Amino acid sequence: MRIFQVDSFTDKPFTGNPAGVCISPEDIPDSEMLNIAKEMNLPETAFLQGNGVGYNLRWFTSHTEIELCGHATLASAHILWETGYLSPDEIVRFDTLSGELTAKKNGEWIDLDFPAEYETNADTPVEIADALGVQPIYVGKNRFDYLVEVESEEMVRNIKPNFDLLKKVPSRGIIVTSRADTGKYDFVSRFFAPAIGVDEDPVTGSAHCCLGPYWKSRLNKSRFEAFQLSERGGVVRVEVKSDRVILSGQAVTVIEGEIIL
Secondary structure, eight states, rough: OOOEEEEEESSSSSSSSSEEOOOOOOOOHHHHHHHHOOOOOOEEEEEEEEEESSSSEEEEOOEEEOOHHHHHHHHHHHHHHHSSSSSSSSSSSEEEEEEEEEEEEEETTTEEHOOOHEEOOOOOOOOHHHHHHSSEEEEEEEEEEEEEEOHHHHHHHHHOOHHHTTTTTSSSEEEEEEESSTTTOOOEEEEEEGGGGGOOOOOOHHHHHHHHHHHHHHHSOOEEEEOOOOEEEEEEEEEEEETTTEEEEEEEEEEEEEEOO
């Protein structure tokens, strides 16, 4: 099978969020997909298989399958166009655990059409406050994650989480966010998901399905330029359209080859 490693939400190699992309001509057992994801040892590895009208798409961390992943979807669309599986003017249609997702080229950027993941106000689990060592302004939760707003970009940047405590939080992950300090970006964030084997995800597309609607209600606008403050860092453009969110990013292929089973 052909396999690739792509850096997503960046236009420079060795930044953004690395994803594996595995294109299979036939069904692969779930256990084999998990083994490949463990071998790749990346935040997520995407598995693609043509279905006649588009592609079946599944995502695995080194620990488990997940229901929604932005950066590995971006990487998958990028590979399908770059390697000639699809022409650049074709829209990519993915059949996933979160329904149909689409991707289309927009100049040097790729637009992903994802579901909006609205949060609602939630009590703060004691593990979150203790693990992050910060006092939240607001805590909410959606079907995947907790969202924690804090006072400043500096506070987001300087958090040093206790990942053993965060593993005990009953959610996929924890989004920490604040308004950006400069005019270049609207908001910043970080994302921690030790419960699924990813202590800190470099750039998390699916988290912006929650961050977009959240900041729309606070900043009274629907288009955003966002930056994820991980060590690698990455830029996500976000547009909120009712129950959908358009996530836009760039991607760079860094490794390609074959995996022999």
